[in-house]
Amino acid sequence: MKASTAKPLAVMRASPLRGRVRLPGDKSISHRALIFGALATGTTRIRGLLQAEDVVNTARAVSALGAATEKRGDVWEVKGRGPGGLRQPAAPLDFGNSGTGARLMMGVIAGHPITVQMTGDASLSRRPMRRVLGPLMQMGLQVLEPGKETLPLTLRGTSELIPIVYPLPVPSAQVKSAVLLAGLHAAGETTVIEHEATRDHTERMLRHFGADVRVVEKEGGRHITVRGDAELAGRDILVPGDPSSAAFLVAAALIVPGSDVTIEGVLVNPTRTGLYTTLQEMGGDVTLLNEREEGGEPIADIRVRASEMKGVRVPAERAPSMIDEYPVLAAISAFAKGTTQMDGLAELKVKESDRLQATAAGLEANGVAVRIDGDSLIVEGKQRMKGGGCVATHLDHRIAMAFLTAGLASERPISVDDTTMIATSFPEFRGLMETLGARYQEAPDQ
Ligand SMILES: O=C(O)C1=C[C@@H](OP(=O)(O)O)[C@@H](O)[C@H](O)C1
């Protein structure tokens, strides 16, 4: 039996998707704008902040730490506390479903002499925190439940953090960012070394706030250094449209015959655009128009038209630049001609669900030949998807949206067992898809 709060949904076939839309703000940038604003001296004004549950939880957390956040019209204001100025919260901080919120805030808490209990939902409470706690403990953070590596956790920070040089053992922007945020409060220079480029919004935005961030490419790695006497100054931030949310609209337009959709103002930072490169290689008619820069990030309008696609091999080194897009890429690979092989997907196993398993199971339930081989996912594209299956979403928004996208072109309707998690990243998903021509229908509880 499913929990009674689950909201199953079925996809009805779509007429051609057409129109121009603008998407809500990027989730990664939204979290960072709130957090950096809280650390800065003065007020930060954020336009285009994503108003989804993950980001709302981060806003609540920074408020509970003393940095008041307030919405005035379409601008979010954060009253920064200045260096070392966050205070002990009166209650545990609940990060809900959000790995980014929880892990980045661990880096912030590490540098303040406060004791903080952190909690999350069932999905977040299963996700590995050692990857962040390890380096932060080297710097001086204490975990009051020794040996425990999952939420809930109680952390005690210090105003005397020790700077470190930390080679990232996994390609994770969350780990990189947590260590750099702690480094802002350490005595001296903290360096993170990454061998695979992960999203660089922390580096870009810290500079925008006035921090001294140096990036040096050497010995095949990026050495990112921050100085610990940083004093950030409150800034204006404009959050571009989220390319990870745009992915569902782009994928839908590619597979529904006759579609022609333009999505305006999408972030096209090269550390985020692996999916778009891949879709172009598959023969997808995806064009970036009107490329420009806004608020230190590259953005563009994305035009996409329904296309016949062919299977490709997606190299492992591309994974960090499209890590959240594999469920939807795998789902629409079924509509391509031939095999699509996606390599280097180990990190997919530790997201909101084990996305490697959940994606493969969802495809199988809908008549697609798929297999997992080590860290690779291999989908046999037959230019069609039978459909008719119900997909188990495991508290994972991207699994839900991936199959609510594929179902727009499947032969029989696809349903998902729960849609509530979509609100964590993209509450407007259904409304926007319907504006373009998609149709969904509440499905009976499974
Ligand atoms: O830093 C970020 O904003 C994010 C980094 C990625 O996670 P990892 O750092 O675990 O790869 C990504 O999956 C997540 O959606 C957002």
Ligand SMILES: C=C(OP(=O)(O)O)C(=O)O
């Ligand atoms: C992995 C994701 O987010 P987070 O790690 O912040 O929960 C995601 O949005 O796909």
